[in-house]
Amino acid sequence: AQRVTQPEKLLSVFKGAPVELKCNYSYSGSPELFWYVQYSRQRLQLLLRHISRESIKGFTADLNKGETSFHLKKPFAQEEDSAMYYCALREDSNYQLIWGAGTKLIIKP
């Protein structure tokens, strides 16, 4: 079965430190991977997707098919990055999204 695993429920780093939120997936087809973010008292929103290969708010994520990973990285964390981050995989057959359990990122001043 297709799965998305985010091994860390909570990640706490100091401001200015590098951040890496891990995401591993299992899927037999060609996956499309996303990172969604939920800031405090806001709704879930798209942060980035692997096909766009963009850097959003300083975050990047590279799809590694060999390691079946899509880790989210930022070289220098900011306090406003504190949020809940979800990795999601979209099946190529029916557009359904499969979600990880999420990682709560806390940036300490």
Place this chain on the structure above:
Amino acid sequence: ETGVTQSPTHLIKTRGQQVTLRCSSQSGHNTVSWYQQALGQGPQFIFQYYREEENGRGNFPPRFSGLQFPNYSSELNVNALELDDSALYLCASSNRQSGELFFGEGSRLTVL
């Protein structure tokens, strides 16, 4: 541009009752999907509607049903409520091909 709106925001029901949750899609979107999010968990896909037809369903029993209307708004109906149905129910709209979901703020259901 109007975002995704959901109603009601909070509701309390008792076991065995039925509930209807509503969602208005973002303007220009033709696809609506519903998710159940239990406390501390990621969203779980319930189903998706495209052009008024269900075209994808997660691992939820038939007592979870839905509708999509010609204006692309949607309803989620849950019959014979169980205690485990207590959760945040999220609606998201999108254009089918784009993959970017636009979420509402959710309806928090408590079943007593």
